[in-house]
Amino acid sequence: MATYSINDFRAGLKVMLDGDPCNIVENEFVKPGKGQAFNRVKLRNLTTGRVWERTFRGSESLDGADVVDREMEYLYTDGEFWHFMDPTTFDQFQADKKVVGDQYKWLREQDKCTVTLYNNAPLAIAPPNHVELEVVETDPGLKGDTAQGGTKPATLTTGAVVKVPLFMNIGDVVRVDTRTGEYLGRAAKE
């Protein structure tokens, strides 16, 4: 892996710090006219998700982190691991609960996800921004009630619970924004 001098830090660069892979969020050059140069760097620890600020001297450098984002297909879960496949190389990867976190609730088999690999093992996964999932449980729909405003909770096939309009029924397919968990609309049934 390459080594990066602090002055080369730019948003998006992945580096190793304190043994963890980190993503550079922001790098501000700070130098009093007569004083020493420093860089105030905002980083996201890719293992913990924590964002924090650290100050470096211009003479410092960090090793790059072997972190890459790859488009993969979600295959299935065996309860312990979630399995993904790179559709171009057919390489398969398994991610555990720590890596998948709460994202399990947006994973639908055969959907394309972004899998972040660190040293060739999954570090994080990101489902598509929009997914379509079927409602498996909700209060009965009110016929003809298409008025604005009313919502009710609905449980989807993956276990996700989202707020949907009152007219939605079990068996309907909803379109959801996975970043906010918000209902976007009704999708055509498969």
Next chain:
Amino acid sequence: MVDAFAPSGPREHLLARAVLYGQLRDFFAARGVLEVETPQLATSFVSDPFIEPIIAKSGEQTLYLQSSPEYAMKRLLAAYGECIYALGKVFRAGERGRRHNPEFTLLEWYRIGFDDRQLMAEVAALITSVLPGTPVHYLSYRQWFMQAFALDPHQAHQAQLQQLAAGLIEIDGSGLDTNAWLDLLVTHILEPQLPTGLTFVYDYPISQAALARIVPDDTGQPVARRFEAFLGGMELANGYWELTDAAEQRRRFEADLATRRARNLPQYPLDENLLAALEQGLPSCAGVALGVDRLLMQMTGASRIAEVLSFDSSRV
């Protein structure tokens, strides 16, 4: 998609700069201060440990693009003894960021018979003439640290500062000296908390005297008669009641060079002409250098220096 040839700032900012230059020249003309040009290329370079030159070649000769017109202006002061100002580009290698560009515009001026206090008042007059209604605050370096940290910066040791900073700034502090810790606390904690408007911080620790006179303050503590002006939380200007003692000047040059050696930094030729001028006699004066691009940032509301430049360093 931005065209590759396009300027980094809008046309209104070019216009604001042109208007400002006119105002600055009027300000000094009304006060009888003479505009001078100074060389941008010289065979010597400033001794400051933390300013690096951009080096130019003229045939076989190595020349240094000047980081400030200070030395040339002091030679003019020694030769003619009159108040002068210079408005022009200066160059500092590797300084690039939201508030830095490797070449930038400096306004520097010297007032014969002034001390730093009188010069601060003139800086305030200049800023309020181009930014009417700007509130002006004055704060000694000691007050600044006492208010925020209940610590006297003139007495503080490296270990005390490091301990204070430990809870506030995340950094690998190994090998950082007193000045580095003071600068870290200033840039990370104190500067962002400055009130809106123009703030003068004066009476610096003697370890940061640069080319300012060292005089005891009213408590008997020797302080550097140096000031910094901050505008909108950003360092804008740096001024001194100027050192005129040639022997003391040579000692400070040598101390800077020793610092450079200790840090394995390159050494550049000292300006013997400046020392000769001081030996002949520099009139008692105060001088200040002001970052014109940063002033324009405040006047236009720009958040990045690139927005007030025609082409910033990423476009040349």
